[in-house]
Amino acid sequence: MERLDDSEEQLERVDSDQLTLTSSGSGISSIFSADDFRNFNGSGDISSISSGSGEIPIFTVNRVILAPSLIAEKYEGDSNSNKADVTAAREKCVGRNNKGVSWGYTSVIGRRNEMEDDVAVIPGFLSRTCDHVGGCTAPGSRSSGKISPVHFFGVYDGHGGSQVAKFCAKRMHDIIAEEWDREIAGGAEWQKRWEAVFANGFERTDSEIESEAVAPEMVGSTASVVVLSGCQIITSNCGDSRVVLCRRTQTLPLTVDQKPDREDELLRIEGEGGKVINWNGARVFGVLAMSRAIGDRYLRPWIIPVPEITFTARTDEDECLILASDGLWDVMTNDEVGEVARHLLRRRRRSLSTEEISPTQVVADRLTEIAISRNSKDNISIIVIDLKSNRKRLQRPASISQEHD
Template sequence: MHQVVAEEWDRETVDGLEWRQRWEAALSSSFGRADNEVVTEAVAPDMVGSTAVVAVLSGCQIIISNCGDSRAVLCRGNETIPLTVDQKPDREDELKRIEGEGGKVINWNGARVFGVLAMSRAIGDRYLRPWIIPVPEVTFTTRTEEDECLILASDGLWDVMSNDEVGEVVRRLLRRWRRSPVVEGEILVAQAIADNLTEISLARNSSDNISIVVVDLKSKRKRLQRR
């Protein structure tokens, strides 16, 4: 996906577009292209799909593009700020769109499109068009000096931990490392946080796949030295 986004950004040269509009256009076309390549390159059959949450970082902006029920959360000082809203079939605007296209949302172990898929947007899942679409929602957040970490994760994490719980884990770990930065071996702060969140999710018997990426927003933070 990162290669597709880079190529689509270079290709998006429409005159007169404000920078936010240019990013929205590039990210939208990136998700559409990835969705088409699933079919044209025989990556997966029509019955298979995936969520996708993409982060683009500049010196002053965090740009998030999300399709599905993976999620991006920003840990800023003592705040935990959601940067995406899960695209679930029973979300009011998504429910209206699905039903407007003649679709149905059925409660079968949670709200699902035709009782099958528990999200309303995805890359792939062609058998559920036009109700499941690969159109992302894009948000822009101005960076601050208080920004600590960006958490990008699939619902294997969010099914068993709330945004606030994840933020508290991040802050607790950062406080511990500031007080006693010497631990065993050498590891990046971001990797250590991702590992810890994965362990908690598994301990809570998460039943879905757990994919977690942590981006350390403190560029000068040193690696932890493990004892």
């Protein structure tokens, strides 16, 4: 993310209407040219590359159903029970134990002079039962009472320097975990708990940056965070990094960019006596092209570290999550990104080859290449999370599947 001053290059911005939710049914070749898929030789366009991938292994694959005693009680003496009734009784958490989750990420300097992005991938940053975390899709099922990992993913796009982004990547997930343990004792409804956890967590992170003199007051960062439980995708967003969900043929934005000219943000800024000036895009006092961020104390109270939080129940139709800084979104629409991800993931899942590189890493790498080929002038950081369970993602021999069933 760039901060505008006389010494920095002015970047072109795309319109915010790319957030429209639409289905994408066109072929991938109709959107992307050959240049979009060219290979890069590391000649400076994508120097300072950071990338990685990983997976939470599945230790056992169990069919998760209601306890046998409950099923027996429900259908005892009912000789007319049909197959649909039995299926309905076998409710399970969509993400089961949330194991088998795989991810890949890239974080590159691109055409900027300084790397100001950072990412955080913290598998199992909490270990809780699904009903304890909240939002279980099958409350009362056997799976809802099993302890399973809860994962944390974050993209941080710094401006004015890299210090705040680096601090967030190192510290924010620990603060969120601490706030969760503190809030759980209150007994509030689960969504209200998470709202309090993220609001307090972002505020604490911002306060620690000030108290520990992490960065000058003109340095700040976006923070787009996902907490992934077995049944829920919980996002918390400050700034104009973005999270999208690929679900079947749709690419759904789970966050809305916090731009100064967004109607509600404009009213808030002007209500506090601030001004939004159109200087190569809408900017707070002609300086910052976002309305919320961690840090940026010299622009208080117009730039605030208050996140917007969303809750999305997972379904069996979910393909993947994509978190990225605006180095990607400046040059690609949500639907273009989603189509690339679906195309590559589905093709890799069908393949029987055992490649060292994970399908999610392939997607992250390819999106980075396309963004560079389209002359993205910002740092580019992308995290791709495969939401298909290992059971559906991998083609296992029948004997192994039957053995674990």
